[in-house]
Amino acid sequence: GNEPGQPFSLGCVRKAAVGNGATITKMVQYEKERVMTWEYHSQDEVSLMIHGTDSQRPRTSTLLADHHTGTTVTLVYDFKRMTAAGESLDDPDNSIALSGNLQSNLYTLDSMWTSEMIKRGYASLTSVKFWLPFERMAVYAEVANPLNPLGADAAEGVAYSIEGMHPTPEDESNLAVGLRRRAVFFFTDGSQGSIVSQVTELEEGKLIKWRQLHGSEHLTFQGEGPDRPEMTIYLEDNPHLGGTDVRQIYYYSGLKLHGATPQVASETSSAKGKLLESLRASSA
The missing domain is CATH 3.30.530.20 (START domain)
Known part of the structure; x- marks a missing residue:
C-alpha cells in the first residue's frame, strides 16, 4: 500500500484463502478507523462469486461509526450479479436468490463478531x-x-x-x-x-x-x-x-x-x- 508498515493503507492488496480457493482484493478507499473498501481482482475456485459491471469491479465496504453502546458496523456489497461455482451469469433469478441467502447469513454476524472480539482479548x-x-x-x-x-x-x-x-x-x-x-x-x-x-x-x-x-x-x-x-x-x-x-x-x-x-x-x-x-x- 501507500504506507508501508501499516496494517492497512490505500492501495494495499490482500489475499484471502476461502476453502480450497482464494480471493485477491485491493483497498481502493480508506479512512482510518472509519471506512475500508476492497475491490475484487480475482476469485479462484470459490463457492460463491460476485460480479461487477464492464466499468467497475465488485466491491465490499466496511463502515464504522461510534454508538453509545459500542460500534455500529455497516457492510456494503456493491455488485451486479452473484453466481455459485460453475453457474452462468445469464440466470438473474438465481442471482437474486443467492443475494437473499447472503443477506440472511449476515444477520448472525453481530454475535459472531462479538464472540471473536472477546476471544481476541477486547472488553x-x-x-x-x-x-x-x-x-x-x-x-x-x-x-x-x-x-x-x-x-x-x-x-x-x-x-x-x-x-x-x-x-x-x-x-x-x-x-x-x-x-x-x-x-x-x-x-x-x-x-x-x-x-x-x-x-x-x-x-x-x-x-x-x-x-x-x-x-x-x-x-x-x-x-x-x-x-x-x-x-x-x-x-x-x-x-x-x-x-x-x-x-x-x-x-x-x-x-x-x-x-x-x-x-x-x-x-x-x-x-x-x-x-x-x-x-x-x-x-x-
Whole structure:
C-alpha cells in the first residue's frame, strides 16, 4: 500500500484463502478507523462469486461509526450479479436468490463478531434496557440519589457512602462530576467486598457515567488494558408508551468475585446474569 508498515493503507492488496480457493482484493478507499473498501481482482475456485459491471469491479465496504453502546458496523456489497461455482451469469433469478441467502447469513454476524472480539482479548459491553412507567426527570432524580440510588432496594446487602469531600458541598444531596462513592457488598458467608467509583460524566435528566477507581480483594471489575471499568446510565423518553426507557451499560473485560480468580468476559456469564437480574428487579 501507500504506507508501508501499516496494517492497512490505500492501495494495499490482500489475499484471502476461502476453502480450497482464494480471493485477491485491493483497498481502493480508506479512512482510518472509519471506512475500508476492497475491490475484487480475482476469485479462484470459490463457492460463491460476485460480479461487477464492464466499468467497475465488485466491491465490499466496511463502515464504522461510534454508538453509545459500542460500534455500529455497516457492510456494503456493491455488485451486479452473484453466481455459485460453475453457474452462468445469464440466470438473474438465481442471482437474486443467492443475494437473499447472503443477506440472511449476515444477520448472525453481530454475535459472531462479538464472540471473536472477546476471544481476541477486547472488553465487551454488557447492557440491559427496560421501560419504567414514570416521567424521565422523576426517574433521573432517583437514579441520581447518591446514597440510595434507584435499584438499591432490590439489591439486598449493599450499602453506599460518599468518599472524601463532595464536589459541591452546598448541594450534597445530588450527584456531581468528580464525586466518589463506595458501594459495600455483604456476602452470605459474612465477608465483604467493595467498589469505589467516581462520576466522570453527567447530563441532568439523561446520562450518568461512573468509572471504577478501585475494588477490593473479594470484588472488582477488570478493565481493558489501562482503561478502567465503567457503568453508564442513559434515560430517554419513550415516544410510544410514555414513561422512560432506561439503559444501563457495563464496560469491563473480567470480574473477580468473592475470591475467584479474574476471568475473561466470555467466562463470566453467570456473574453477569446475576447482575442483570438485580438491574431488572429495579423495574419490577
